[in-house]
Amino acid sequence: MIRFDEVSKRYPGGKDALSRVSFELGTGEMAFLTGHSGAGKSTMMKLIILMERPSQGQVFLEGTNLNRVSSRQVPGVRRSVGVVFQNHQLLFDRTVFDNVALPLIIAGFSHRELGRRVRAALSKVGLSDKEKQYPVTLSGGEQQRVGIARAVVNKPPVLLADEPTGNLDPELSKEIMNLFHQFNQVGVTIMIATHDLELVSRMKRRELILDHGRLEDNAWQ
Amino acid sequence: MAVNTKSSGATIAATDLRGKALSWVGHHRQVCIESLSSLLQTWMSSLMTWLVIGIALALPTILYLMLVNVGEISGSWEGKPRISLYLVHEATEADALDLAHRLLERPGIESTLFISSADALAQFRSLSGFGDVLNTLDQNPLPGVIEIKPSITDVGQLRLQVESLRTYELVDTVEFDLEWIERLFAMLQFAERLVATLGFVLALGVLLIIGNTIRLAIENRRSEIEIVKLVGGTDSFVRRPFLYLGFWYGLGGALVAWILVQGSLLFLSTPVETIAQSYRDDFALSGPGILDSTIILIVGAGLGVSGALLAVSRHLSEVEPE
Ligand SMILES: Nc1ncnc2c1ncn2[C@@H]1O[C@H](COP(=O)(O)OP(=O)(O)O)[C@@H](O)[C@H]1O
Ligand SMILES: [Mg+2]
Secondary structure (H helix, E strand, C coil): CCEEEEEEECCCCCCCCEEEEEEECCCCCEEEECCCCCHHHHHHHHHHCCCCCCCEEEEEEECCCCCCCCHHHHHHHHEEEEEEECCCCCCCEEEEEEEHHHHHHHHHCHHHHHHHHHHHHHHHCCCCHCCCCCHHHHCCHHHHHHHHHHHCCCCCEEEEEEEECCCCCCCHHHHHHHHHHHHHCCCCEEEEEEHHHHHHHCCCCCCEECCEEEEEEEECC | CCHHHHHHHHHCCEEEEEEEEHHHHHHHHHHHHHHHHHHHHCCHHHHHHHHHHHHHHHHHHHHHHHHHHHHHHHHHHCCCCEEEEECCCCCHHHHHHEEEEHHCCCEEEEEEECHHHHHHHHHHHHHHCCCHHHHHCCCCCCCCCEEEECCCHHHHHHHHHHHCCCCCEEEEEECCCCCCHHHHHHHHHHHHHHHHHHCCCCCHHHHHHHHHHHHHHHHHHHHHHHHHHHHCCCCHHHHHHHHHHHHHHHHHHHHHHHHHHHHHHHHHHHHHHHCCCCCCCCCCCCCCCCCHHHHHHHHHHHHHHHHHHHHHHHHHHCCCCC
16 A cells, blocks of 8 residues: 655755655555654655655555656545644634535535535544534644544545644543544554554554664564 | 546545536635635725725726717817818809719718808808908909818828818819817827826736735635645645635725726716816716726726736745645
8 A cells, every 4th residue: 555665855955864765554554653753754654645755766655656646646646645643734714524524625525425424524533513613622632533534534545644642641642543443444554653652562553663764673563 | 647546436536527516616606705705804904905906997997988088079079070172263053062962972971061152251251350351352252162071080091081182173272170180189099008008007016916915815824725735635726715815806996996986987077077068068978887897897806816826826836735
């Protein structure tokens, strides 16, 4: 599903954020991406959704070489990947419903289908009763779940989460992780960047460890 | 592209085209309404922009309408170009009448009027007060005249007409005062150019005002644009709200312009009509008709969308998700 082939990334004027990273994540797999701050976790995510391009090497998504994707085709790629961020990235002047509906509106869903899917996604993350509220009225954990609902509402085959539990207390973190676990069980390929090592060890999943841009270990727990 | 087909296969979007089209139209309508209501919510600052645009559009429009009115007065006033054919002394009244009749068949001539030398003398006598002097003459010095009212107004064509009228044997001299009409036409032409130039410059100004306003709107909604791009919004999707914003700025400005134009014409109508009625008694200052009004609105909205396109093409690509 996701394959990195000798990928290096050097930001303009910087050192290498990633050096010759190679790995493959199969369809339906769930893996954690760990490493110190600045190790290159976010950079890897950005390469997959084409927020950045590799300096060297190739990234494959669903068999497509992303180096060959033109800027006009970028939106199409992004629609097949759900993303969740630490800082939620919600629209604060829109209701929860509208926030979650955004990917569907972009994809051109009919009105009826839209309502059905948004409610299904909200019920999956346990926010069915909050659809008319604005994000500011929600707690951090609830906001994060809105972000997750938006990421999965379009039923993307791949889900990326960049430090989704960064701001949350352990209890909420566990809740969020359980959500990801559920999505994985219905076949979604998931990659989660985190530095919460305790959580990772508890989940007993594949772990990719980045250290200064090098994929050091490819451990199975 | 494998990703596109695969992803649409995996995410099975609204598969039927009809549904897609409907949702596309629905989104347009929604964005259209949302952008207007966002402008109305901050109506104070929106009104300022609308006023600025309105004034810039109203100025050339008012001048243009005045020009149209002046053209109307000059085109129909009583002292309309008139050609006088002074006939040779040998011409008999029958010859003259015959010529006056034949001239009617020429293109560009609306009517002819023959004034015999006797009539001319009588007219002169009563108008000039030189009756006694004329009595001392033993012969009528005045020639017969054919007065021609041309139906054309183009100065070049009038000149040609005059030249060809000279060639008639019965015609001694042709008199036609082109000067005043040429001067008027030259002035009108100059004024037209002036208005066109002014209109162009001000339209450019409107374009820049709207472009800048949209640039600020893009700046304000930076995070929203980033999010939309992040979840796969196409460029045209991201662009849409800003184009509608430009549309409403332009249309609103044009509406203000229209009100200003109507108001100014109402304000000017009394003095202008007083002046104009000394030339033509049925003169009324004509304002923008339905066609003119429609054009004002279309131009305004068009400038709005163009200004927005300008801003969007320059600034939207700078906003990328971080
Ligand atoms: N836009 C950028 N320009 C320059 N350097 C960057 C940029 N983004 C990230 N970096 C650098 O690349 C390295 C990896 O960053 P990142 O992928 O964000 O790490 P992580 O997410 O693991 O904390 C860091 O040294 C960071 O400073
Ligand atoms: Mg990071």
